[in-house]
Amino acid sequence: MDEAKQEASRAPYDVAIGGGGFVGRTLALALAKLAPQCFRVALIDAEAPRSDTRVIDDPRALALSASTKKLLDVLGVWPEIAPKAQAILSIHITDSPLDAELRPHFLGFDDELKSGEPGAYLVEHGALSRSLENAVAQERAIEMFVPATVTDYATSTFAITAKLAHGDAISARLLVAADGKRSRLRERAGIKCVAWSYPQIGIVTTVAHRRPHGGRAVQHFLPAGPFAMLPLTGNRCSIVWTEDALRGAEIMALDETSFTAELAARFGAKLGAITLAGPRQSFPLELQIARSFIDDRLALIGEAAHVVHPLAGLGLNIGMRDVAVLAEIIIEETRLGLDIGAAPGLERYQRWRRFDSALSAAVMDGLNRLFSNDSAPLRALRDLGLGLVDRTPPLKRFLVREAAGETGNVPRLLKGEKV
Ligand SMILES: Cc1cc2nc3c(=O)[nH]c(=O)nc-3n(C[C@H](O)[C@H](O)[C@H](O)COP(=O)(O)OP(=O)(O)OC[C@H]3O[C@@H](n4cnc5c(N)ncnc54)[C@H](O)[C@@H]3O)c2cc1C
Numbered sequence: 422m423d424e425a426k427q428e429a430s431r432a433p434y435d436v437a438i439g440g441g442g443f444v445g446r447t448l449a450l451a452l453a454k455l456a457p458q459c460f461r462v463a464l465i466d467a468e469a470p471r472s473d474t475r476v477i478d479d480p481r482a483l484a485l486s487a488s489t490k491k492l493l494d495v496l497g498v499w500p501e502i503a504p505k506a507q508a509i510l511s512i513h514i515t516d517s518p519l520d521a522e523l524r525p526h527f528l529g530f531d532d533e534l535k536s537g538e539p540g541a542y543l544v545e546h547g548a549l550s551r552s553l554e555n556a557v558a559q560e561r562a563i564e565m566f567v568p569a570t571v572t573d574y575a576t577s578t579f580a581i582t583a584k585l586a587h588g589d590a591i592s593a594r595l596l597v598a599a600d601g602k603r604s605r606l607r608e609r610a611g612i613k614c615v616a617w618s619y620p621q622i623g624i625v626t627t628v629a630h631r632r633p634h635g636g637r638a639v640q641h642f643l644p645a646g647p648f649a650m651l652p653l654t655g656n657r658c659s660i661v662w663t664e665d666a667l668r669g670a671e672i673m674a675l676d677e678t679s680f681t682a683e684l685a686a687r688f689g690a691k692l693g694a695i696t697l698a699g700p701r702q703s704f705p706l707e708l709q710i711a712r713s714f715i716d717d718r719l720a721l722i723g724e725a726a727h728v729v730h731p732l733a734g735l736g737l738n739i740g741m742r743d744v745a746v747l748a749e750i751i752i753e754e755t756r757l758g759l760d761i762g763a764a765p766g767l768e769r770y771q772r773w774r775r776f777d778s779a780l781s782a783a784v785m786d787g788l789n790r791l792f793s794n795d796s797a798p799l800r801a802l803r804d805l806g807l808g809l810v811d812r813t814p815p816l817k818r819f820l821v822r823e824a825a826g827e828t829g830n831v832p833r834l835l836k837g838e839k840v
Contacts, residue, residue, distance in 0.1 A: 434463040434564075435761065436751065437583050437593035439571040439606050441466030443483075444723030444740040445599030446553040450496050451748035453562035455840050456755055462563045463591045465583065467600075469567030479546040480625045480699050482651060482659035484509070484638075484734030486541050488826030489741045491837035498556045505548040507654045508539035510636030516792060516803060519643065519686060528807040530821060539636075540825040541734070543651050543659060566591065571600065573609055574719075581718035581762060595762040596719050597747070602709060604725035610716040616709040616728075619789065621646045622669040623731055624662040626701040627653065628684065631693025634658060640732070641687065642792035642803075645669075647732045648687045657698055660684065661731055663706065663793070673703050706730055708786055710779050714771045718762035720747055727778040730785040738826055739778055745834035746773045752840045777829060 436452055438445045441464050449464045485493075485506075493499040514528040530540075557563055570586040574596055582592045598606035607614075634652040641648045646663025653659050662684070664672060672683055677697060685695055709728040714721045723740035747770050754761045791803060810820070822828050826835055833840055 434461045434591060434593035435755070436460075436595050436597060437463040437465065437581070437591050438597045438599050439465050439583060440598065440600030440604075440723070440725065441468075441557075441565070441567065442599060442601060442723065443549065443553065443737055444744055445597070446557050447492070447496070447741060448597060448599065448722065448744045448748060449563045450498070450553070450556055450560065451492075451744060451834065451840075452751060453557075453560035454496055455748065456562075456752050460562055460755060463566060463583075463593060464557065464563055465566040465569050465571055465585065465591065467568055467570040478700055479550075480627060480659075480702050481546045482543050482627075482653060483546065483549060483737050484541045484651060485544055485549075486735075486738045486824060486826040487538055488831065488835035489738050490542055492741055492745055492834045495834055495837055495839060496556065498552050501552045501555065502544055502548060505654060506542040506544045507652050508636055509541045509543065509638045509652065510539060512638045512640070514640045514642070514807060516642035516800060516807075528811045538825075540821050543638075543653055545653065545659075571606060574606065576717045576719075579760070579762075593762075594718070594760060595751070598719060598721045598725040599723050600725055602707070602724040602728045604721065606719065607711055607721055607725050610719055612716060612721070613712050614709045615712065616707060619706040619708070619730065620666050621663050621706050621789075621793070622666050622673075623704040623706050624660070624664055624669055624673060624701060625704065626660050626662075626684070626697060627657055627699030628660060628688065628695045629655075629657050629698040630688075630695045631656065632691075634692060643687070644793065644795035646789065646793045649732070649734075650688060651734070656692075658688075658692075660688075661734075662687065663732065663789075669703060673701065704731075708782050710775075710782055714743075714775050714778075715767040718767075720767055720770055722747060726774070727782055729782045730789050732785055732789055733824070735781055735785065739781055742777070742826065742832065742835065743774055745832035746770060748834060749832045749840050773830065773832075 438449055449462045452462050512530040571583045572586050573584040575582050580592050581596045582590050583596055584590050598604050600606055636652050639650040645665045649661040651659040688695055707728055711721055711726045714726050722743035729736050750766050750770055751761050754766050
């Protein structure tokens with residue numbers, strides 16, 4: 422055996438994943454559950470323990486598409502999440518002015534969502550985080566390195582070695598960068614991004630309201646950006662409130678009474694009086710697409726590869742598509758006895774995912790620009806466009822399938838099938 426092959430056979434892991442957020446943990450789980458026996462995964466994360474209060478206090482709720490739900494179901498995680506998930510049963514989209522007496526919606530998805538499986542579910546950050554963490558902890562094929570920061574890596578012919586801040590080194594045949602939008606691994610690979618920041622922030626909080634929401638999500642396009650009311654279990658909604666960055670900072674600095682009054686003016690009176698039911702937090706908003714999703718023995722997934730505007734709640738769902746595609750390729754190649762870190766598999770991953778992710782980011786960017794302004798002619802055009810879509814049932818059904826993640830080249834795990 423030559424030196425390189427000896428080195429590969431010494432690599433204790435098949436895959437090392439740098440970053441144990443939602444996408445890193447889900448990929449580890451998919452490989453541990455579905456790859457052939459003896460497959461070994463190293464999962465490295467800079468933060469630990471995950472169940473600390475900071476994670477639990479993250480006020481975000483995630484809109485998980487029907488396909489992401491199917492993936493979590495195949496991995497055995499969904500049954501734990503299900504009691505805490507709220508199905509979205511209808512969606513209303515409006516851009517009527519805030520002071521309008523009635524807020525008619527220009528585009529509604531009611532009947533389209535009533536037939537069959539709901540297109541999406543709202544799950545709170547802490548609930549999703551804990552369920553994934555519990556599932557990962559039960560897998561013997563996954564070895565956790567936490568807290569541990571990947572600072573560098575080195576490649577050789579048959580292996581890649583991730584270097585950790587405290588001096589350890591972890592060798593595998595493939596290293597996956599799941600280390601979020603400021604990815605150290607992407608930077609180390611010299612992969613540049615197409616990126617810009619929006620002059621907006623996303624204010625996220627939770628409200629309780631008097632009347633039941635009936636599973637209805639409302640997206641209200643206001644001049645400063647979209648204001649989303651997303652149904653949670655009980656009489657509660659998650660708010661994702663896009664604001665002009667300067668005005669948003671002023672709003673974040675308000676005391677609770679004034680903040681609630683600003684919120685109530687946007688929330689409207691339909692569901693009765695509201696109270697704050699969780700902490701508030703603001704997030705910078707940006708678009709970012711890596712120029713390449715791969716390098717020598719390296720694959721980028723989740724926000725390390727792409728960051729999109731949160732207006733349609735797609736970010737994590739796009740990351741879960743990366744997970745499903747990469748897991749499918751790795752498992753197929755392992756069964757065929759191929760080198761999972763070699764170029765052909767990585768190139769297949771990139772062909773499958775990069776254009777699709779860039780397209781999603783561009784569509785979100787276009788919608789944000791089209792709606793986040795107060796131009797009267799644009800408002801008239803938008804309302805005409807929304808009204809036309811509303812009167813075209815086949816197009817509405819297509820949009821529902823698109824949001825559910827059921828269009829395009831869907832990987833098997835997102836169809837609820839085992840690889
Ligand atoms: C306001 C807002 C609302 C959103 N709503 C939705 C929604 O409704 N639906 C949806 O699908 N998406 C939504 N998103 C997007 C979603 O939150 C993200 O896409 C998702 O959380 C990204 O997950 P990730 O695992 O890729 O990255 P992260 O969650 O950032 O995880 C990265 C992990 O890597 C670790 N790490 C970082 N550097 C290192 C290192 N050097 N070494 C080791 N570990 C490292 C970190 O500790 C972290 O655990 C929203 C985003 C925002 C801002």
